[in-house]
Amino acid sequence: MHKKFEKNRAVAPMNKTLAAMFLIAYGAAHAQTGAAAYPTKPVKLVVGFAAGGPTDVVARAFADHASKALGQPFIIDNKPGAGTIIAAQAVASAPADGYTLLFGATNHTMIPALYQGRVKFDAVKSFRPLCTVASSPTVLVVAPSLPVKTLADYQAKARAEPGRVTAGTAGVGSSGHFATEVFARAQSLQLNHVPYKGAAHVVTDLMGGQLDSSFATLGSVLPQIQSGKLRALAVGAPKRSALVPDVPTFAEAGGGNYAADVWYGVLAPAGLPEPVAQALERTAADFAKSESAADKLRGLGMDAESVCGNTFATRVVREAATYSQIAKALDLKAD
Incomplete structure (x- = not known):
């Protein structure tokens, strides 16, 4: 009886060790299951x-x-x-x-x-x-009502009328804002920055003639360019975009080494x-x-x-x- 009791006592620590190992393994498996279940709600x-x-x-x-x-x-x-x-x-x-x-x-x-x-x-x-x-590359687009056909025309008009040519962006601090300012400073132009709360409103006012121009992402104005509702003057990329192959890069159009x-x-x-x-x-x-x-x-x-x-x-x-x-x-x- 005494020997059997001692034997059981010797086994007990081993059972505790196995139990601890089981809990660790279970916890790891449970964590993996929870991760694999992501997401469990919207x-x-x-x-x-x-x-x-x-x-x-x-x-x-x-x-x-x-x-x-x-x-x-x-x-x-x-x-x-x-x-x-x-x-x-x-x-x-x-x-x-x-x-x-x-x-x-x-x-x-x-x-x-x-x-x-x-x-x-x-x-x-x-x-x-x-x-x-x-x-998406940046592209300079102008309203059909603006009497310019090329980037050179745009720059000439902006220089002739400092601060009068409006340039709309999706907001202060937007990528279009930086793109506008960088180009304007590089070319010594004074553009009138008009911030909006999104690109969609910029496009609407461009087509309506309430806005002159915009340094916009190509994605935001591609349908309007293709339909002729907006005129693209230059694309801010190292090479022309296959989506608007007739639009020159800024470098080709005389806009310097500009890309965005x-x-x-x-x-x-x-x-x-x-x-x-x-x-x-x-x-x-x-x-x-x-x-x-x-x-x-x-x-x-x-x-x-x-x-x-x-x-x-x-x-x-x-x-x-x-x-x-x-x-x-x-x-x-x-x-």
């Missing part, structure tokens, strides 16, 4: 522009793909205004659980340049860049769990690589582009620093 995709603009259109195409790929609705939440700060703030302050994401564009990296500590978040450190899904393009992509609050980040990156990359997305993006004047993870994060950091230098040199500040 995901909010916040857009810092009004509905109808290029960022919104691409966001909706991505949301449709992500909904099908991940089995839960990806719902667009438009929060326009304040140079996309309202949208960025909403995401920066949201839980880092993958259920509130930012669908942003290049202008996100311009926030540090224009607001310098006046916002409640860090445009770089408060976010985890996941993937870009598209890119815009990325569109998905960012999450900093601290996003790695399994969730990987699931979203895979989804975004698959979207950019799909034929349906490529066709959709070409129709919008964009190219599919998939830059993910650390590469995208490095790009965000580099752009933020570059735009801060440009803003300082040009003395650009948001109101």
Whole structure:
């Protein structure tokens, strides 16, 4: 009896060890199951522009793909205004659980340049860049009523009437704003910057003749260029776009070594769990690589582009620093 008792006592520690190992294994498996189950409810995709603009259109195409790929609705939440700060703030302050994401564009990296500590978040450190899904060059378009046919005509008119030629953008601090200012300073032009709350309103006023010109993303004005409702003078890319092959580059048109393009992509609050980040990156990359997305993006004047993870994060950091230098040199500040 005594020996049997001693034997049972010897086995007890082993049982505890096995139990502990089981709990660890169960916890790991449970965590993996939870990550694999993401998402288990609808995901909010916040857009810092009004509905109808290029960022919104691409966001909706991505949301449709992500909904099908991940089995839960990806719902667009438009929060326009304040140079996309309202949208960025909403995401920066949201839980880092993958259920509130930012669908942003290049202008996100311009926030540090224009607001310098006046916002409640860090445009770089408060976010985890996941993937870009598209890119688009900048194109200078003018209203049909403006009596110019070429970039040289446009520059001549702007010099003859300093401060009178209007140039609309999607807002103060938008990519179009930087593109406008950089070109104007390089060519010693005085343009009248007119900020809007989104690209769609710019296009409407251009066609209506209330606005003279815009340094716009090709995606936001391609249908109007193709239909003749707007006139494109030059495209800000190293080579001509296959979508508007008759439009010269700025270099070809006498605009110097000027180029500007815009990325569109998905960012999450900093601290996003790695399994969730990987699931979203895979989804975004698959979207950019799909034929349906490529066709959709070409129709919008964009190219599919998939830059993910650390590469995208490095790009965000580099752009933020570059735009801060440009803003300082040009003395650009948001109101």
